[in-house]
Amino acid sequence: MTASIQHFFDTATSSYSYVVADPASRRCAIVDPVLDFDAAAGRVGHSSAQRIVDYVNGHGLSVQWLLETHLHADHLSAAAWLKGQLGGRLAIGASIARVQRTFAGLLNLGESFPCDGSQFDQLFEDGEHFSIGELQAQALHTPGHTPACMTYLVGDAAFVGDTLFMPDYGTARCDFPGGDARQLYRSIQRLFALPDDTRLFLCHDYLAPGRNEHQHETTVALERQANVHVHEGVGEDAFVSMRNERDATLHAPALIWPSIQVNMRGGALPEAEDNGVRYLSIPLDRM
Template identity: 60%
Template sequence: MSDPAIATATQQILMAVQRPEQRPVVKTFFDEKTFTASHVVHDPQTLTAAVIDSVLDYDPASGHIKYDSAQEIVDYVHAEKLQVAWQLETHAHADHLSAAPWLQEQLGGKLGIGANIVQVQEVFGKIFNADTRFARDGSQFDHLFTDGEQFKLGNLNAIALHVPGHTPADMAFIIGDAAFIGDTLFMPDYGTARADFPGGDARMLYRSIRRLLTLPAETRLFLCHDYKAPHRDTYAWETTVGAERAHNVHVHEGVSEDDFVNMRTSRDATLALPNLIMPSVQVNIRGGHMPEPEDNGTSYIKIPINKL
């Protein structure tokens, strides 16, 4: 069956490979505390930029937040004289808090995420027993991307692809020849993302990964996390479709859907929850905003007992 969104993305990538002016510049900021790679991508002609998967510094012991990691992005954007058009989230992260609202205040840009965030809001709104002030319609975001939606970053062509499985709302943003794929794939020597969070689905993740791997081999892939595979001493967050097809330890060419699902399900059963899942999800389903303050003016993070 033909996939119009992939066909469009493929045409875009091949043009960018052939025309350097259609290749974006990417600068990555890696946060070792949460193993998160945040990316600033920009059009070299117009200097129009997007910030993808930013990190807010959060101390779970004290509940204090800081903006040191986000400030590095601000400093870079100012130094390069970039104009931020988008603050993009590949999904509602469970391992770090988003700094997007603070970055919007400093740099501007519309906050975008996949349209299926409403499913994630509904699921976790119930888990955390959120009150009626928490809207479950995605209105905390400026734009909800649909599968195959095309947009521009300056003069660069861009397209959003729905790649669910890790969560129902995961999106990959392909800008020029660079694909920002969130928590679908990791580096080839580390494998793939888990699929056991509420709303996750290993079979759906496999199909989303296979969809991404039909893109041209030279497509640059920028990942959201790295944990340093055994025998690798440095963090890494950039690879290619070709490298993933040939070498990904979980889902290289020849791995069947059933084999992947069995592996992923067994592996996920051994994994602990991310350290910051409680604050991260409650904040990120709100577009990076803290829960509504209570009558004393203070925001609180809930921890449901025996629920996750």
């Protein structure tokens, strides 16, 4: 049985979210939802996430899963808010605990912040099987961009997070704490071993020069043939050298610190302080 897949694009962060539904049972998963955030005003909003709520309710769907491909550093997750609106179990890769430990140290969160992934309902191990209604799915650990990156394989569809972009744009950066270009290359080769017609659904499209329309879907065959960073014939050492040199020229994402602090909590906002106000921190000279 083929999944029904609807994409949602967030213009502010060039991010894609998805609703993956089983037509038979009407059960679904929400992948990588975005919480609106106005950094200058310090305000969050739910317009982007509300589109998902409206779609789910309008199609008579029941949310079984909220799936995060990784701890995003470029947008805040709406998973916690959506869970409150629609239910479902919030899941991420089991290596999230390693990422939490790294950033809890950078943010000086102390022992009050548990670095064990307990903010999530399910921590997927590599190769673990699960279901979306009657659809069979599998969680694949594809680290490199971050240590906890996961790809969710649902039939002939794979939700790859930031591991790959459109062929004309290339691959994910690996210079965040715990990132590793060599691991990324090997993760990509694992994806390239999937059948040629496997559909790859991306978390971002930043528009390569010369292309004017955003795209969210490609295939294993197209990536293997034409990805500008890692097409067939590009060896591991050459890829690692290219990726490391390229990463050295990149700026940190504009929303990295707000995103990390919310997303490591499963999309929940920090607890209010004694004045009733929630705060996000920006550590100086730590990145």
